[in-house]
Amino acid sequence: MFEHQHRENSASIYFGFTSWNAILRLLMLISAGMVLAADVYATEIVDLQLRWHHQFQFAGYYAALEKGFYKEEGLDVRIHAGDPAHQPVPEVLAGHAQYAEGNSEILYQRLLGKPLIALAAIFQHSPSVLLTRRDSGIESVHDLMGKRVMLMNMTEDADFLSMFLSEGVPLSQVQIIPSSYNINDLVSGKVDAFNSYTTNEPYFLKQKNIAYNIIDPSTYRIDFYSDILFTSEAELRDHPTRVEAMRRASLKGWRYAMDHPDEIISLLLNKYHVEKTRAHLEFEAAEMRKLIFPDLIEIGHMNPGRWQHMANSFVNAGLIKPGYQLDGFIYDPNPKHAPAWVLPLLFAVLIVLMVVSAITYYLQRLNRRLTKTQSILRESEERLRLALGAANQGWFEISVQTGIVSVSPEYAQILGYDPCEFTSSLHIWEMGIHPEDRSLVMETYRKCLANGEPITVEYRRRKKDGEWVWIRSIGKFTAWTPEHQPLRMSGIHTDITAQKAVEFELVRQAHTDHLTGFNNRGHFMQQAERELRRVVRCGGSLSIFMVDVDHFKKINDTYGHKVGDLVLQKLATVCRDTLRMVDIIGRVGGEEFAILLPDTTEQEAIRVAERLRQAIANAKIPLGYGLPLSITVSIGITSLRSKDDNIDVLLSLADKALYEAKNAGRNRIFNLQAVVGTSA
Numbered sequence: 150m151f152e153h154q155h156r157e158n159s160a161s162i163y164f165g166f167t168s169w170n171a172i173l174r175l176l177m178l179i180s181a182g183m184v185l186a187a188d189v190y191a192t193e194i195v196d197l198q199l200r201w202h203h204q205f206q207f208a209g210y211y212a213a214l215e216k217g218f219y220k221e222e223g224l225d226v227r228i229h230a231g232d233p234a235h236q237p238v239p240e241v242l243a244g245h246a247q248y249a250e251g252n253s254e255i256l257y258q259r260l261l262g263k264p265l266i267a268l269a270a271i272f273q274h275s276p277s278v279l280l281t282r283r284d285s286g287i288e289s290v291h292d293l294m295g296k297r298v299m300l301m302n303m304t305e306d307a308d309f310l311s312m313f314l315s316e317g318v319p320l321s322q323v324q325i326i327p328s329s330y331n332i333n334d335l336v337s338g339k340v341d342a343f344n345s346y347t348t349n350e351p352y353f354l355k356q357k358n359i360a361y362n363i364i365d366p367s368t369y370r371i372d373f374y375s376d377i378l379f380t381s382e383a384e385l386r387d388h389p390t391r392v393e394a395m396r397r398a399s400l401k402g403w404r405y406a407m408d409h410p411d412e413i414i415s416l417l418l419n420k421y422h423v424e425k426t427r428a429h430l431e432f433e434a435a436e437m438r439k440l441i442f443p444d445l446i447e448i449g450h451m452n453p454g455r456w457q458h459m460a461n462s463f464v465n466a467g468l469i470k471p472g473y474q475l476d477g478f479i480y481d482p483n484p485k486h487a488p489a490w491v492l493p494l495l496f497a498v499l500i501v502l503m504v505v506s507a508i509t510y511y512l513q514r515l516n517r518r519l520t521k522t523q524s525i526l527r528e529s530e531e532r533l534r535l536a537l538g539a540a541n542q543g544w545f546e547i548s549v550q551t552g553i554v555s556v557s558p559e560y561a562q563i564l565g566y567d568p569c570e571f572t573s574s575l576h577i578w579e580m581g582i583h584p585e586d587r588s589l590v591m592e593t594y595r596k597c598l599a600n601g602e603p604i605t606v607e608y609r610r611r612k613k614d615g616e617w618v619w620i621r622s623i624g625k626f627t628a629w630t631p632e633h634q635p636l637r638m639s640g641i642h643t644d645i646t647a648q649k650a651v652e653f654e655l656v657r658q659a660h661t662d663h664l665t666g667f668n669n670r671g672h673f674m675q676q677a678e679r680e681l682r683r684v685v686r687c688g689g690s691l692s693i694f695m696v697d698v699d700h701f702k703k704i705n706d707t708y709g710h711k712v713g714d715l716v717l718q719k720l721a722t723v724c725r726d727t728l729r730m731v732d733i734i735g736r737v738g739g740e741e742f743a744i745l746l747p748d749t750t751e752q753e754a755i756r757v758a759e760r761l762r763q764a765i766a767n768a769k770i771p772l773g774y775g776l777p778l779s780i781t782v783s784i785g786i787t788s789l790r791s792k793d794d795n796i797d798v799l800l801s802l803a804d805k806a807l808y809e810a811k812n813a814g815r816n817r818i819f820n821l822q823a824v825v826g827t828s829a
Contacts, residue, residue, distance in 0.1 A: 192220065192223050193223060193225065193388075193391060194225045194227065195224055195225070195226055195227070195247045195248060195395065196227050196229060196245065196246040196247055196248070197210060197226055197228050197229065197246060197247075197248045197249065197250075198229050198231060198235065198236075198237050198240040198241065198245070198246035198248070198249035198250075199228065199229060199230055199231045199237075199250055200231045200236070200237055200249075200250055200251060200252070200376075201230070201231045201232075202230050202231070202232070202423070203230050203417060203421040203423050204417070204423055204425060204430070204433065205348075205410075205413065205414065205417060205430050205433040205434050205437065206346075206348065206376065206433065206437070207228075207250065208403070208406035208407075208410070208413045208417075208437075209271065209399060209400070209402040209403030209404075209405075209406045209448075210226075210228055210250075210399060210402060211402070211406070211413060211416055211417070211421070212402035212403070212405040212406040212413055213226070213398045213399050213401060213402025213403075213405075214226055214228060214402070215416060216402065216405055218398040218401045218405075219395075219398045219402075221398065222397065222398045223394065224394060224395060226395075229246065236251075237249035237251035237254075237255075237379070238251055238254055238255065238258050238263070238265070241379070242258075242263060242264075242265075242381070247381070247384050247388075247395075248268075248378065248379070248380050248384075248395055249378075249380075250271070250376055250377065250378055251376075251377055251379060252275070252277075252373075252375050252376065252377065253275075253307050253373050253374070253375075253459060255267060255377055255379050256456065256459055256460060256463070256478070257463060257468065257469070259475075259478050260463060260469045260473050264382035264383065265379055265380075265381060265382070265478070266380050266381065266382060266384075266385050266392075266477070266478065266480050267377050267378075267379050267451065267456070267478055267479055267480060268377075268378045268380060268392070268395075268396045268449075269377070269378045269396055269400060269448075269449030269450075269451065269480075270374035270375070270376075270377050270450065270451045271375075271376040271377065271378065271403060271441060271448065271449065272374065272375035272376040272437070272440045272441055273440060273442050273450065273801070274367055274372060274373075274374075274375070274440045274801060275308055275366070275367070275372070275373040275374070275375040275440075276346040276347045276348050276436070276437075276440055277306070277308055277309070277344065277345075277346065277366070277373075277375070278344075278345060278346075278347050278363050278364060278365045278366070279293075279298065279343065279344060279345070279364040280332075280335060280342065280343045280345050280350060280351070280354070280361050280363060280364075281335075281341060281342050281343075281361065281362045281364065282335065282336075282338075282359065282360070282361060282362075283360035283361055283362050284360065285341060287341060287342065287362065287364075288362050289364065290312055290313060290316045290318055290369065291316060291318060293313075293318065293323055293341070293342055293364075294318055294322045294323065295322060295324070296323065296324060296341035296342060297324045297326055297339075297340045297341045297342070298323050298324065298325055298326065298340065298341065298342040298344075299325075299326045299327070299328045299329065299334065299335075299342065299343045299344055300325050300326070300327070300328060301327075301328045306344065307373070307462055307463050307466055307468060308366045308371050308373045308462065309344070309366060311371045311462035311465055311466055312366040312369050312371045315369060315370075315371065316369055326340055328343075328344055332345065332350045332353050332354070336354075336357065347363070347365075347436050348432075348433045348436040348437050348440075349433060351363075351436075352429050352432045352433070367801075370790075370793065370794070372455070372458070372798050372801075373459050373462075374451070374459065375440070378396065378399055378449070380392060382477075385480070392480070393482065396449070396480070396482065400448050400449045403448045404448055407438065407441065407443040407448070410431070410434040413434075414427060414431060414434065417430060418430070442801070442804070444738050444741075445737055445738060445741070445800065445804060446797065446800075450797075451479055451480075452795055452796070452797050453475075453479060455795060455797060455798075456478070456479060458793055458795070460473055460475060498605055498623060501623050501641060502603055502623065505623065505624075505625065505639065505640060505641060506625075509639060542560075542641050542643045542644075543556060543557040543558070543560025543561070543562070543563055543641070543642050545557070545560055545622075545624070545639070545640055545641075546637060546638070546639045547578075547637065547638045548637055554577075556642075560642050563618065563620075563642065563644045564581075564610065564611075564612050564613060565613035565614055565616075566613050579591060581610050581611050582608055582609070582610055582611075583609035583610070583611070583617060585609075586608035586609055587608075589606065589608065590622075593606045594638075597624070597638070602625075603623070603624070603625040604622065604625070604640075605621070605623050606622050607620070607621045607622075607645065607649075608620055608622070618644055618646050619644070619646045619648075619649040620642050620643065620644065620645065621642070621645045622641075622643075623640050623643075624638050624639060624640020624641070625638065625640060659672075660672035662735075662736040664717055664718065664736075665717055665718060665720075665721035665736050666721060667721060667724075667734045667735055667736045667742065668733065668734065668735040668736070669735065670735060670736070670737045670738075672735070673733065673734075673736075673737065673743055673745075674735075676733050676735075676745075677693075677733060677743075677745050678796050680733060680745060680747055681789070681794075681796055681799075683747075684747065684789065685792050689747070689748050690748055690749055690750045690751075690753075690788065690789065691745065691746070691747055691748070691749065691788065692746045692749045692750070692751060692753070692754035692786065692787070692788040692789070693743065693744065693745050693746070693786070693787055693788075693799045693800065693803045694742075694743070694744040694746070694754070694758055694785065694786055694803060695741065695742075695784070695785040695800070695803040695806070695807040696720075696741070696742040696743075696761075696783075696784050696807075697740060697741050697782060697783050697784075697807055697811065698717070698720065698740040698741075698780060698781075698782055699780065699781045699783055699811075699815040700815075701713065701716070701739070701740035704716055704778075708778070712778065713740075715770055716740075716770060716778070716780055717736075717740065719768055719770050719780075720742075720765060720768075720782070722768075723761070723764050723768050724742075724744070724761065726764070727760060727761050727764045728744065728746075728757070728761070729746075731747055731748075732744060732746050733745040733747075743800060743803070749788075750788065751786070751788040751820065754786050754788060755786060755818065755820065758784045758786055758818040761782075762782060762784055762816070762817070762818055765780060765781065765782050766779065766780075766781050766816065768780070781815060781816035782816070783810040783811045783815045783816065783817060783818075783819075784807065784810060784817075784819070785804060785805065785806030785807030785808070785809070785810055785818075785819055785820070786806055786818060786820040787799055787802040787803040787806060787820065787821060788820075802821060805821065806819045806820050806821050807819070
């Protein structure tokens with residue numbers, strides 16, 4: 150019996166032990182499952198639809214995926230190649246993909262009411278062109294009248310249709326044939342002109358040794374964006390953070406792809422097994438670089454004026470009715486919010502007003518309580534004076550009836566006066582304000598007089614020694630007649646000169662290239678856009694230079710980067726000595742500069758450019774040993790010809806002219822019509 154009892158106890162103990170083990174194992178499985186679930190949901194799965202088969206045209210997205218840029222943003226991106234059955238706009242509208250890359254059909258569908266959002270324009274200029282055989286004699290759009298022209302459709306070929314219409318070529322006089330996507334139709338003579346990409350079909354013709362001509366819509370100032378990353382309104386509304394992350398990672402991928410084309414080409418051949426040869430992919434990458442301008446324009450940049458120009462082209466082609474709306478179509482990566490310093494400033498102003506009100510109330514109570522001893526009043530005033538002096542502040546009081554301005558000793562000291570010698574009337578007080586700020590201050594004073602609201606205004610005031618000091622004035626009317634007419638304004642003046650100096654220096658650093666002292670690229674673009682709007686609005690002329698130092702890399706390799714810096718600084722000095730104060734100069738690349746000349750015609754610009762080229766060629770840069778160094782520059786010129794032009798177009802044309810000047814031998818100037826300057 151004892152043995153039987155012992156076995157039962159042992160079985161119970163064993164059963165309890167195994168039960169606890171099972172529970173522990175179950176808890177471990179649950180924990181492991183939670184960890185696994187956390188890993189599964191750590192990233193968000195999104196789908197990206199491409200326009201066509203895998204090729205270098207979509208290099209930035211492959212780079213973002215393979216280099217982990219999407220993963221860093223918490224995104225698990227699946228890239229889908231395109232085909233006739235899987236096109237970007239239908240896939241996004243159907244919800245099969247959250248993001249896609251498309252062409253002008255995105256804008257067209259948006260104008261028809263489809264909820265699409267443009268996130269970034271990868272190609273600043275469209276690669277779509279018409280190719281003709283050189284032996285056909287067809288060189289311009291006018292030569293296509295009566296000829297067989299292969300196009301895709303009315304939606305995606307709005308740039309070609311706009312080109313025909315703007316050049317006065319009726320579509321009824323052109324034999325339009327649906328595109329076969331087969332370049333052999335041009336080779337065999339089946340068609341006279343074939344729609345193609347400059348990044349693709351010309352390579353096949355070069356391989357076959359077939360001479361060809363290019364009819365480019367941009368030559369006729371029909372300039373469209375291409376290869377646009379876009380999404381839907383629903384995606385932006387429901388996942389704004391994801392949209393921002395997707396755009397940021399994709400543009401980072403494009404930057405990497407532009408800097409490492411050979412690596413992406415190897416990836417396409419080895420992983421995506423594209424049918425193109427390495428030589429073909431290298432040709433595609435080189436041609437794409439001319440359309441993206443990664444060294445001149447920020448990748449993904451979108452100009453609202455360009456989009457409006459594209460929409461107007463749809464209207465002119467009869468695809469869209471006038472009166473369209475583009476509101477909400479262009480994604481804003483940096484929406485304007487109130488600056489971070491606004492709320493703290495308002496809070497500080499509120500505190501100051503409360504302090505002023507409290508002080509005023511306190512002083513009024515002192516005036517009513519005449520029985521209090523004068524010693525208490527003197528102590529209170531002394532404490533207030535110490536507080537204001539410690540804060541570099543002083544109080545003021547303006548009498549409406551007498552026009553007398555009274556100030557505290559601290560305020561007099563801010564202006565460099567002895568407290569005993571400072572007296573002022575309202576007129577003298579007004580004359581001490583900087584002329585540029587006077588109207589603002591007096592208008593603020595009059596508004597306060599009219600409605601009794603507190604004022605806050607910043608302005609410059611002349612000190613006794615003639616220097617200017619920045620003042621922040623906070624005041625309010627504190628005494629009234631029985632008829633509710635203001636009698637007296639009281640407030641505080643604060644010396645903010647040091648604060649303003651810091652603000653101005655930060656602004657200068659944000660806008661200036663530290664080496665040359667010229668505008669940096671971002672500030673140049675802002676000033677150029679503003680000047681172009683002025684010229685379009687008021688009329689006048691405008692020209693733009695693109696200037697590049699010849700053989701600058703060789704200078705750096707031979708003499709070192711310090712000498713390279715001296716070269717750029719010498720060029721900056723010559724530009725300042727040669728050009729006008731109103732001319733806007735920006736350093737837009739390593740050794741590349743953009744110059745905007747307001748109120749300057751094309752012929753005047755040519756003379757200025759030649760004078761600048763000669764001045765730079767004659768400049769000498771001492772090296773500290775041997776002969777001084779001389780440099781030359783190549784200059785591309787363009788001028789405003791149409792009110793529809795924008796800064797992106799003008800810079801692109803000037804850059805093309807610069808490219809031609811360098812190809813022609815450097816040390817010369819060039820415009821799009823002819824060489825107008827040659828090397829010395």
